[in-house]
Amino acid sequence: DTAVSQTPKYLVTQMGNDKSIKCEQNLGHDTMYWYKQDSKKFLKIMFSYNNKELIINETVPNRFSPKSPDKAHLNLHINSLELGDSAVYFCASSQPSTANYGYTFGSGTRLTVV
């Protein structure tokens, strides 16, 4: 199936731990994103990569580090997890150069820090 897939779907971890979320898209898109959805469902852009190059880096703590080994993958590593990092993290991809600019989102990773 063509899609944006992210793993794991659920992640429960203790404060201070380091964790990673992986994302892969097989849509052939050049641009990938990480969004954070808080408990009030607000979606906020964190990072954007275009063809492996970091394009957008919003005011996110530097404990968050994205990595794009190739244009089909965008991973998110989080160091020293804090309670406030608990949220749903969505990966998405798009192809800005085409008429169909719509983002395709993954199904999300629910991170709970205890």
Next chain:
Amino acid sequence: QQQVKQSPQSLIVQKGGISIINCAYENTAFDYFPWYQQFPGKGPALLIAIRPDVSEKKEGRFTISFNKSAKQFSLHIMDSQPGDSATYFCAASMAQAGTALIFGKGTTLSVSS
């Protein structure tokens, strides 16, 4: 600064009724305005989108109305069904690499049967 303002926060509509969700934006450089639908436990899914060169776009029961001078756009769901119960997000961006969708805060729609 919230660049895309969405209202109402929640909406209850009877089956068969019309659901209307409104959004306003601030950045006149935005040229792409999509609506996303999100069900619990799922990622947002693109519902319908419009560019500022048209004032209305219709796809099935879903219509976007766009008012460039007022910097407003709205989603109309005709003949609302219980299966439409979800959270709806408006968004805006410049349709080019290096920019990202800015989302409204979402509207939770409940369609009662």
